[in-house]
Amino acid sequence: MARILADAQLRSRVTVHPADIAQAQLPAGIDVALACGCIGFFDPPTRRALWPRLAAALAPAGVVLVDVMPLDRPQSIPESQVADVQVGRHRYQIWLGGQPAGADPELVRWRTRFGQSDGDMQIRSFTIERDWRAFGLDTVLDEAAAAGFTAERLADIPVPAALLRLA
Incomplete structure (x- = not known):
């Protein structure tokens, strides 16, 4: 979405619908x-x-x-830092790791940690977990x-x- 918002040509040609793919009405x-x-x-x-x-x-x-x-099958992915970027005065960091998720033979549970700091002061930090089929x-x-x-x-x-x- 950020790329669409930043590009006038895309904004005139792309429509983003608030529906999941199973419910979305696809245009002809x-x-x-x-x-x-x-x-x-x-x-x-x-x-x-x-x-x-x-x-x-x-x-x-x-x-x-x-x-x-x-990944063609669930496997353990050790957490690693995938982003560390300074934007203005703030530093944004992202870490990603994953583990097989239970009995489903396709599922990997991804854990993504986000951090935002201003120098030594942490502004916010949060974690998201999502299941992905490998x-x-x-x-x-x-x-x-x-x-x-x-x-x-x-x-x-x-x-x-x-x-x-x-x-």
Whole structure:
């Protein structure tokens, strides 16, 4: 959302709806759909139901950009700092770690800690935990293929990703 707010061209072309993907009404004629950084939040039935809906909503030359985390199964991810940035007088820090979450064979529970400080004084600190389904890009491509999509895997990027087009 921050990128959209900062870019006048995006603001004139992008609409963000306040609905989850299972309930969202997709408009017809979508040129580009992004499923980046989010697909692991969807349970398998929601994910499988998404592809036919996108296929019906895409413009004839439309594409879907999809990515997954570089984890194809739950595993322990030791906490590490992923950001440490000075913005004005404040320093913002983010740490991320994860653990398998219970009996579900796909779930990883991610723990993200955020900190904001002004010199030695901590202004705020909070933690968010979220469950993520870990699976490989092949799972997504198989589900999308069942809805008529072909995939072009993208190389030389930090996470597994593909462009989907209708066959």
